[in-house]
Amino acid sequence: QLKPKAVIVIFGATGDLAKRKLYPSLYRMFRSGKIEDFAVIGAARRPWTNESYRENVEQSVKNIDMRDKDLQAFSSRFFYQPVDVTNSASYQDLNSLIQELEEDFHTEGNRVFYLAMAPEFFGIIAKNLKLHGLKDSAGWKRLVIEKPFGHDLPSAKQLNEEIRSAFDEDQIYRIDHYLGKEMVQNIEVIRFANGLFEHLWNNRFISNIQITSSESLGVEERARYYDHSGATRDMAQNHMMQMVALLAMEPPINLTTEEVRSEKIKVLRAMRSVNPEDVDAYFVRGQYGPGQIAGSEVTGYREETEELQDSDTETYVAGKIMIDNYRWAGVPFYIRTGKRLAVKSTKIVVEFQNIPMNLYYENKDDQHPNLLVINIQPEEGVTLYLNAKKDKVGHAEPIKLSYRNNLTDHGINTPEAYEKLLYDCLLGDATNFTHWDEVALSWSFIDSILAGWRMKRPAFPNYASGTMGPDAANKLLSKNGHHWWPVE
Numbered sequence: 001q002l003k004p005k006a007v008i009v010i011f012g013a014t015g016d017l018a019k020r021k022l023y024p025s026l027y028r029m030f031r032s033g034k035i036e037d038f039a040v041i042g043a044a045r046r047p048w049t050n051e052s053y054r055e056n057v058e059q060s061v062k063n064i065d066m067r068d069k070d071l072q073a074f075s076s077r078f079f080y081q082p083v084d085v086t087n088s089a090s091y092q093d094l095n096s097l098i099q100e101l102e103e104d105f106h107t108e109g110n111r112v113f114y115l116a117m118a119p120e121f122f123g124i125i126a127k128n129l130k131l132h133g134l135k136d137s138a139g140w141k142r143l144v145i146e147k148p149f150g151h152d153l154p155s156a157k158q159l160n161e162e163i164r165s166a167f168d169e170d171q172i173y174r175i176d177h178y179l180g181k182e183m184v185q186n187i188e189v190i191r192f193a194n195g196l197f198e199h200l201w202n203n204r205f206i207s208n209i210q211i212t213s214s215e216s217l218g219v220e221e222r223a224r225y226y227d228h229s230g231a232t233r234d235m236a237q238n239h240m241m242q243m244v245a246l247l248a249m250e251p252p253i254n255l256t257t258e259e260v261r262s263e264k265i266k267v268l269r270a271m272r273s274v275n276p277e278d279v280d281a282y283f284v285r286g287q288y289g290p291g292q293i294a295g296s297e298v299t300g301y302r303e304e305t306e307e308l309q310d311s312d313t314e315t316y317v318a319g320k321i322m323i324d325n326y327r328w329a330g331v332p333f334y335i336r337t338g339k340r341l342a343v344k345s346t347k348i349v350v351e352f353q354n355i356p357m358n359l360y361y362e363n364k365d366d367q368h369p370n371l372l373v374i375n376i377q378p379e380e381g382v383t384l385y386l387n388a389k390k391d392k393v394g395h396a397e398p399i400k401l402s403y404r405n406n407l408t409d410h411g412i413n414t415p416e417a418y419e420k421l422l423y424d425c426l427l428g429d430a431t432n433f434t435h436w437d438e439v440a441l442s443w444s445f446i447d448s449i450l451a452g453w454r455m456k457r458p459a460f461p462n463y464a465s466g467t468m469g470p471d472a473a474n475k476l477l478s479k480n481g482h483h484w485w486p487v488e
């Protein structure tokens with residue numbers, strides 16, 4: 001097993017992401033022996049000390065099966081450095097601390113700078129790291145960036161230019177945590193390791209592909225960020241587009257980062273851009289009103305906080321994406337995602353074309369196409385829907401072949417995805433991070449949808465909490481003779 005060495009500097013160390021995802025991920029890696037020679041510097045504004053920081057780190061991993069001995073050995077590698085990211089002195093202090101820890105922990109000058117904080121500071125931090133010599137060590141340097149990567153194409157470009165003035169593209173790791181999910185990583189294996197699927201994986205045999213990522217939670221404490229973003233920027237521009245790319249890409253000539261990325265980029269280039277005037281033919285937006293989730297009453301989005309009372313932000317988006325290339329011409333890729341929907345579930349349904357004639361069902365109009373369902377979460381696995389004989393000859397019924405990944409360690413929102421991605425970053429494997437070209441292409445696709453929507457005010461709210469979204473999303477499919485397959 002490779003055991004990468006590094007000092008990891010986490011900007012935003014007192015924040016939610018660090019607590020919920022990063023510390024547990026680091027702890028698991030430490031426990032499983034993936035990392036030994038490492039130290040973590042928590043950098044943030046608050047005047048914490050090493051002691052209070054370590055207590056917080058310990059708290060954040062306390063739900064993981066722990067041994068006290070391990071926990072102390074773990075948290076003793078954490079150091080706190082108060083920083084003002086706009087102030088030169090902060091970077092000088094940080095550099096001295098890094099150098100000291102490099103000696104003590106034998107990390108060979110390898111440095112990860114993890115930006116787990118508000119995006120308006122990404123550019124400033126990247127520039128200052130370079131300016132104050134924090135990139136001048138003997139080992140490798142990597143910059144990890146959380147979303148959102150811009151608000152639209154122009155702002156993403158500007159952010160990218162700022163970062164690129166300090167770091168090279170191959171030093172930049174843009175996180176999309178969906179790419180760390182086990183079953184998202186499995187998409188390409190299921191496709192390219194099985195003739196059964198890959199030979200049929202095209203417009204001659206596939207009718208349509210549906211990607212649903214539904215959530216039952218509302219905006220929770222993130223109203224400020226979310227209201228500025230909306231479901232399309234929050235989920236579609238990144239996670240959903242990445243899944244489309246993995247489902248639609250050509251087989252890469254090998255599994256290197258460059259080859260996989262270049263195939264994904266080709267898909268994003270082939271996506272038919274939607275003319276803003278035609279947005280309604282391709283995309284549907286929604287916002288939740290009051291309703292019931294698991295038997296309890298919940299409020300609508302506009303009632304969540306005072307500042308949301310006139311909000312036109314979409315908490316739901318569904319869309320039809322056409323990929324105009326040889327393999328996919330004519331096959332819709334439907335995506336949908338939203339808050340306060342009936343279930344928490346992420347699934348991909350690949351609907352194969354029906355056979356020309358229905359010999360075995362009494363109602364000859366019954367449609368039971370074969371479906372391949374890739375279950376991303378909460379359960380992980382694959383289900384194949386087939387038809388087989390029922391009771392007497394001449395009758396058929398749908399049957400299911402299911403494979404379920406072992407669930408012991410998995411679950412919604414576990415740090416699993418982050419653990420994989422952090423380890424990849426330490427190893428220098430950027431395959432499951434997004435390249436700038438992917439970010440740019442998906443923004444340019446999304447920007448025209450948003451431009452179309454800006455042309456008129458939506459009639460919100462248009463779906464009740466606890467449902468599967470607005471009716472218009474059903475019409476989007478039914479006008480092509482399709483319907484959403486249930487994801488519960």
Ligand code: BG6
Nearest residue numbers: 147177213215234235346412413
């Ligand atoms: C994040 C979004 O990127 O993904 C959140 O900002 C969303 O709004 C989350 O809830 C969903 O992630 P997961 O792993 O729970 O599907």
